Amino acid sequence: MISCLIIDDEPHAVEILRAYVDQIPFLKLCGVTNNPIEVMNEINEGKIDLIFLDIHMPQISGIDFIKLIQGKCKIILTTAYSEYALAGFENEVIDYLLKPISFERFLKAAQRAMNLSIPSYIEKWKTEDDYMFVKTEAKGKILKVAFKDIHYIEGLKNYVSIFTDTERIIALLNIKDLEGILPDSDFMRVHKSYIISVEKIKAIDGNQIILKNSVEKIPLGETYRPKFFETLRSKVVGLKK
Template identity: 50%
Template sequence: MHPLNCLLVDDEPAALDILTHYVNQTPFLKLAGRCLGPIEALQKVYSEPIDLIFLDIHMPELSGLDFIKVLNGRAKVILTTAYSQYALEGYEYNVVDYLLKPVAFDRFLKAAQKALDQRSPLTPPTPTVPTQPAEEDYIFVKADNRTQRITLSDIQYVEGLGNYVSIYTDQGRVVTLLTMKEVEERLPERRFMRIHRSYLIALDRLQYIEGNEVFLDKKTAIPLGETYREKFFKALESKTLNKR
């Protein structure tokens, strides 16, 4: 049986060091990574296979319990915290176990064994043919002194403002410290396209094209940059009926 790939998430480096030592002493655990924050951890979970997460409850940006909601069952979770009053709430999120800091090795080992026992015996073998990872349906951005989740289907378009961007959604506008290039790299290409040096649109919001403008509705007109015209119209070819 393959060891469980473990991710350690805690904003205290000393706590990470203790857990790292424990993982290295446990034959059926394999350290996949250490993260000081929840956003970094989510990116790792969605980019590589993680079986088990040792997760601190109190962290900046996103609490451990909110992290579990976003995680949506992608990995098993063992909570770690210095506050015993959160144990009951933690179990309501179907976590494997709850470790109270400072964590003793025997208690750590018992929790890890529970996670191993819960591993499904019906887990299929690793496929020999590479498969595409599931596409995320949201992103996180920092705005107004908090980390905000934005659902991709809510995004209408993005406007570049130098080192900032305005993300226009069905719920309103979100301004964040990102460049257009960074946003373009984070959004799936099949759903979003850059059509101007300062604009990127959600393709499913496109209503019609008139001259050098792309309309997302009757009031929202986005300029179509000359540099981006050829790629834009080529992307629309497969969806255009009367091409003559």
């Protein structure tokens, strides 16, 4: 979950941004203000991950505010003025949204923020949550997936197939990023193209893994075989120590 703020002095723009944030499951709105100085404490304490920031405001300009916070959180600029784009990117904003902002464009910027945040959220997801949100192949569709429902994941070129109790979900994510998000205690990489749920293992037959309620046999790659059996060693009766 990405904690975000809206900093904008235009009521209509705030209303639209608030409505957009409410539609995106991985965004949590922590506040709205037209005075950036009011939220400096929250930013300095690391409570905010992302700010949707207008440029023209009474107390301090958006560009000056970005310089003031020194990279403590990610910034998406929201403005009616295209001439500030270069200044924005020179200050490492992650996107630049021109008003009026469409939901499709807003979603693209939010997804970019999510993708950039994956490394910093890996440990949070492992310790705090038992689910994840994934962007699917369907335009604008994001699904919540419970870890306990996942049987296995197959990595393809630029996406993964997540096989659950009831469906196959095609997610726009690579298998390496997904491996980092999934809890180590519950999932294992067993092949360059496969991650499995340890709880769903039914049998191991040579270099193939058979899962519960599945006809699919998952290949066990040579590279992953030593770690796989080392992890299972304490649970396998009769395996030589």
